[in-house]
Amino acid sequence: MENSVISRQPASRPDKRAKKTRDFHRLSPFWNAAAHLVIGLFSLACVYPFLFVVVISLTDEKTLALNGYSIFPEKWSFQAYQYIFQTGDQLLRSYGVTILITVVGTLLTVAIVSLYAYAISRPYFKFRGLFSFIAFFTMLFGGGLVPSYIVVSQVLHLKDTIWALILPMSVSAFSILIMRTFFKTMVPDAIIESGKIDGAGEFRVFLYLILPISLPGLATIGLFAALGYWNDWFNALLYIDNAKLLPLQSLLMKIETNIQFILQNSAIGSGTDRSAIAQSMPAETTRMAMVVLATLPIIFAYPFFQRYFVQGLTIGSVKE
Template sequence: MKKEREIEVEKNIRRCKEDVIFDTIIFIILTALLLIVAYPLWWVIISSISDPKAVSGGQVVWHPVGLTFRGYLEVFEDKLIVRSFLNSVLYTVCGVLVNLAVTLPTAYALSRDRFSGKKIVTIFYVITMFFGGGLIPTYLVVQKCQLLDTMWALILPGSLSVYNMIVARTFFKSNISEELYEAAEIDGCTQGRFFFQIALPLSGAITAIMVLYYGVGHWNSYFSALIYMSDQNKFPLQLVLRSILITNEAALQQAASTPEAREALNAKKELVELMKYSLIIISSIPVLVLYPFIQRHFVKGVMIGSVKG
């Protein structure tokens, strides 16, 4: 009866005029922000399947004009792009596994009160956030380790992000208490067994966030490949896309002497524009597919790992 009365009271409560006006204004502002953020992505999508002449002429606004999938066909017919796509998948998966294998144990160790040297080690890690050896010394180290033209040159130098490690450390400290380990220790559990069998299963949220952060970083990275890679068959997708766009743009700057040459140049320019939008969509799909699976952990992992403690 008490709950029913409370429900009736809540139904009878009327919102004041000021609340309705405030909610309406907030709704309008958020809707406008959604359109501002979502429209560029939608425009790229419809431009990738529209006639290049309609796109360059400003006719594509809300829907495709002159529906065509030529850009996607040209992209998938290029063996170099397909190979680079598979390379990026391999580099991202292996890179994320290495990142997790380094970051999570480090974060857990630095979160334990029994680790007497954790302050010194933490300071050592934090210093690397502000000071680095530079590009040339890093290149020489990679060269001396015989990592040039291998995927490990893209993975090992950045195997640990100090920022991500600090977030994960705060998560472990806030959620995996020392009392829990003491209870497990009574049953003969060691630190290693506790980490793998108890701490990690309870840390799904922060693990998912680490996968997202590291995965997006590996997928979008091209500078390391530009420095350490020379074999095109080992290029990641982002570097191949960069090379294609720069090469095509340079070729399009050449002057055409005859009407036939100018017509061919204009056709090539239209194809380049169409491929550009298609490549943007293709390179964005893996991240867009990954995010929904991690979304439910995103807020929890970030807020607990970065605010508490």
């Protein structure tokens, strides 16, 4: 992306077909427009459902039941949002939990993963093979749900703590793999050698020479990790009983699964019990409003993330 930044100024382009143009950093206007069109349409298609969800959340409950989903509802209503803000200190709490686990978890993941990946990317590391195996073998085999649950709840005693939402996902062999390849291919050996000659220790080389030029890689695994933490609901399902520690996605997921469970399970109590439970569930517009409120921060946070992302990349290129 930043190559386009660097090459902002020169814009002389005599040949429209761009076959022999001198400026290789920019596309011809035609292809540029085509790229805009393709990517623009695709991203529009990606945003559209979200708009759709916003519209449903603003539709009058009764209108929704009568007419079904429509992008131009007959009657609008803010009732869903009113309802959430009246009763929803849970939503606010869950925001807090999600943000906390995302921030702490991402930092932890990036730290552990980059250290591990760096070590196994060094050709002179004697135990490289062993530790690569230790990491990558886990991508293929798992012990299953119950044994993992026992480790977290009974060995580490993490149940109903915030750490049960962070630690089980804090390392991924997948990210280690990406970072290892990154270090291997993107970090010139010359840099490490120069560091070595200066007499810098391994950690020093890593911290002051490698990390700064590895920001694109770090940003990538950081982003993956952050999204993983933000979207996780399964760990909460397993390890969290206390509503005060429920993350956002788990809150949303719970509402969906509850409603499906009640509607599909005809054996629950009598018909009257079922009606009573169904009554206590949030209405569809309310559910959509919660989706909107849960997704909105990401839309605003992502550009920031992206800025660091791009910044990291720029630093990388300046070094060259």
